[in-house]
Every structure is written in structure tokens, then in C-alpha cells.
Amino acid sequence: MSHRLTFDVTRRALDSGAISVERVTSEFLNAVEEGKRLNAFLSVFQDRAMEQARAVDRKLAAGKGGALAGMVVALKDVLCMEGERTTCGSKMLENFVSLYDATAVARLRAADAVLIGKTNMDEFAMGSSTENSAFGPVRNPVDETRVPGGSSGGSCVAVAAGMAHAALGTDTGGSIRQPAAFCGVVGLKPTYGRVSRYGLVALSSSFDQIGPFANSVRDAARVLQVIAGHDDRDSTSATVPVPAYEAALTKEVRGKRIGLPVEAFGEGLAPDIRRAIDGCVELLRAGGAVISDVSLPHSPYNISAYYILMTAEASSNLARYDGARYGHRSEKARDLASMYTLSRSEGFGPETKRRIMLGTYVLSAGYYDAYYRKAQRVRRLIQNDFLEAFRNVDCLLMPTTPTTAFGSGEKIDDPLAMYLSDIYTVSANLAGIPAISVPCGRDGQGLPIGVQVLGPQFGEPAILNVADYLEQAN
Numbered sequence: 001m002s003h004r005l006t007f008d009v010t011r012r013a014l015d016s017g018a019i020s021v022e023r024v025t026s027e028f029l030n031a032v033e034e035g036k037r038l039n040a041f042l043s044v045f046q047d048r049a050m051e052q053a054r055a056v057d058r059k060l061a062a063g064k065g066g067a068l069a070g071m072v073v074a075l076k077d078v079l080c081m082e083g084e085r086t087t088c089g090s091k092m093l094e095n096f097v098s099l100y101d102a103t104a105v106a107r108l109r110a111a112d113a114v115l116i117g118k119t120n121m122d123e124f125a126m127g128s129s130t131e132n133s134a135f136g137p138v139r140n141p142v143d144e145t146r147v148p149g150g151s152s153g154g155s156c157v158a159v160a161a162g163m164a165h166a167a168l169g170t171d172t173g174g175s176i177r178q179p180a181a182f183c184g185v186v187g188l189k190p191t192y193g194r195v196s197r198y199g200l201v202a203l204s205s206s207f208d209q210i211g212p213f214a215n216s217v218r219d220a221a222r223v224l225q226v227i228a229g230h231d232d233r234d235s236t237s238a239t240v241p242v243p244a245y246e247a248a249l250t251k252e253v254r255g256k257r258i259g260l261p262v263e264a265f266g267e268g269l270a271p272d273i274r275r276a277i278d279g280c281v282e283l284l285r286a287g288g289a290v291i292s293d294v295s296l297p298h299s300p301y302n303i304s305a306y307y308i309l310m311t312a313e314a315s316s317n318l319a320r321y322d323g324a325r326y327g328h329r330s331e332k333a334r335d336l337a338s339m340y341t342l343s344r345s346e347g348f349g350p351e352t353k354r355r356i357m358l359g360t361y362v363l364s365a366g367y368y369d370a371y372y373r374k375a376q377r378v379r380r381l382i383q384n385d386f387l388e389a390f391r392n393v394d395c396l397l398m399p400t401t402p403t404t405a406f407g408s409g410e411k412i413d414d415p416l417a418m419y420l421s422d423i424y425t426v427s428a429n430l431a432g433i434p435a436i437s438v439p440c441g442r443d444g445q446g447l448p449i450g451v452q453v454l455g456p457q458f459g460e461p462a463i464l465n466v467a468d469y470l471e472q473a474n
Helices: 007-016 021-034 046-061 103-110 153-160 177-183 217-227 271-286 299-320 336-347 350-363 368-389 415-422 426-431 460-473
Strands: 041-044 072-076 114-119 166-170 186-189 210-214 257-261 290-294 395-399 435-442 448-454
Touching (some): 021 041, 021 046, 021 114, 041 153, 046 114, 072 153, 103 114, 103 217, 114 153, 153 166, 153 177, 177 186, 177 448, 210 217, 271 290, 271 395, 271 435, 271 460, 299 368, 395 460
Parallel strands (some): 072 114, 257 395
Antiparallel strands (some): 041 114, 186 435, 395 448, 435 448
């Protein structure tokens, strides 16, 4: 199985009759087995995937295959799939089996994608390295001594290591784009509300968004085309029409106005990444794009505002796991109070507990105004910065991460250092805008570098256009 197998290659082989969906699926399943040391998957749908593959072969033979017929897709284990475990990487939900499909999952199935398994992740999507899973850390296939990024590390590794054509992850503060940069694949966070969150186990309800990993911008656009669109079951789902995303991949950026946020190129950015981004700028300029500096003046407050608001929402969302309804219940409990305390103490890991406590603190009486309310006001200012910038440019270009993939265990005991790895990604979530990370080279150690393209709300065509151009040019 090719490390860089795109759906275009597979679809041509399927159309020519050189290969079947059953064989494609079997080869990916073999790759999953061969790559078990990477710990990317928490469950594999061996029999179910093969049965689905045979059904898709029959559809293709009848000329009725869907838009993703033959595409093998992995799912982050925070997305519900009927009859399968949804653990969220936590002991709390270790044995929870979903009764229904998330909307994004149902739409993939309806488009004849073959769903191969559930991927490992930071517990309840809380982390930037996929070292916080209750089921062990995920390893970066480029260098197994390094982290793959997080929290969607398993989904990213499934694509980067040739275990799937594409995968769904979730991005709350960079959890698709950061691992995409660390592992050298494409990672897309759509506009908030572009993809239904129905069936997504919530971390932070005003930030979470489902999006694809892929080995090409075109494949990411194809997946987004299928999963995007309004859903009556999600009250935050947008009613904005879904454009033809592949049509945006014109390989032409002449006249495109691209802004460089000056705040993103200061202290803390690794020199190799700066050089790679500068190279991207020159490629765009050579293609006729108009490059200019822009300012996002409230950028210094991104991390502070994000980690106040996200932990507050996490504290609220995770209050439901109390041992009473579903999830882990302590066998040591002797009364109601001890059931709550022991079930949560045993079920949650250290990082999840840390964020619950932080969130509970900022929402508590006496601190709500000082922290939570103030952070909401700062969020509005950050959104205004982007609105102002997009009056003058079509999209923004900036690094995805300040460094390339760091070593396993290097930051696990330093939460602040870990949180700062999200410094370039959280702003898109605070503003609710789309952003994509695309590979743009390697550093001196051979580690992948990602460049990030951000657009206005529902500006996915613009960022896909620029990302595709950079992908082809690099």
C-alpha cells in the first residue's frame, strides 16, 4: 500500500477494473495490522468493512456507486457509529456502544465510503500530542520517537501511514491542523456550523468542528463535499448552501489577495518553518497572488481566551459523566456522593481532570466575571480582527505550528508548554472560520512542516484553492 495513496489513484484503478473495493479494503486492513505499533486504531471493523466493500463493488458494477465509492475512511473515536464502541480515548466510556450514527458518519456511508475503524485520540479530545489516551500514546510514523500531534493523532497517523485514504478528526483548537503539520498530511477545519456536530461527543460546544485528513487537498475537498450541509438535528448547523469544493481547485491564484499576519512571524517560530513559509509566499507571488502584511492585534490573547472558554465548556459538558446514567461506575461506591467522586476519579485521566477543574474554577461564583465573561469579550475582539483583515484580503497565510513534531514525553509534564503548541491554530476556532494545513517541506531533521491557510466564514473554496496551488507547487 503506497504511503501517499490518494483516492484519484484508487478510483482510476477501480474504473479500469484493475482492482476491486474488496481488495483495496483488504490491503488497508493489512496495513492497519502491520502498523499496530503506531497505536493509531482503538477498534478495527474487519468483517463489517469487508462486507461494506463487497456491497460497494456490487453498486459500482451496476453503475450506481456514490461520490466516495471505494474510499477507505477512518473515524476518530469521538464520533458515534451505530453498534460500535465510542470510547473518546477514556476509561470513562471504555465499554460504551453507540445506538446511532453521527450525521457525518451516516453521510460517508451514504456516499459509499468504506469505514475501516475508530482511531486513537487524546482523552475527550483534550491534548496536543495524543499522549493522553487511556489506551496508550500514538506514535508519529515519520519518526516514532516523536508525537503525532493531537488530539486527532490516530486519525492523522491512519492517513500518514497508509492505513486509510482519509480520516475524520475534530478540531477544537487545532486538533486537525496541528497533527497534519506534524505528520505531513492535509488537515482541514471547516467553518463552525459547516459540518453537523450531531453524534459528536462534545468537548467544547462552541469550538468543536469535524473535518477531514487526507493525502491531497482534492481528497479533503471530496470528503468535505459529502459531510457538509445543514442538519436539523444540530441547532448550530448552518443553512448556508454548500458550493462545489472541487471546482475551487483551479491551480490558479492570479489576483488572489493573501495576507500575512505580522503577529504570526515573531519570536518562538522555528527558523526552518519561517524559511518554508517564506518559500510558500514566493511561490504564491510568482503565481500572481497579491501579498500584503495584515495585523491581528489581539493575537497575544488567543491562548488565554481559548483555554478559559474551552475548559469552561468542557467542565459543563463532562459533568454528565457521573456514574449514574452511562459510562464508568466505581465498584467501590457506597453511596451517591462516593459514586460521583469515585466514578469520575477513576474514569478520567490527569489532563481531563486538570481541564475540568480549570473550567469549574472560571465559572465559579466570584470568578465568572473576572475570567469567563472577560474571555468572551476578548473572543469578540479576536473575531473583529479577522473581520477587519478579510475586508482587504481573501485569505491569510501563516505557520500551522511554531515547531515541528516534538519528542514523546517532552512536554507531557509541562501543560503550559503543551498548550503553547496551539498558538497558531486556536484563533480560527475562536473566530469560527475555516483553516487548512498543507505540507510545505521539511526541517533540517527531515520532519514535516505545515503551512496554514485561513479564510472568512464559509470561505472554504478560497482556502482550498490556495492550499491546492501550494500542494502542486511544492
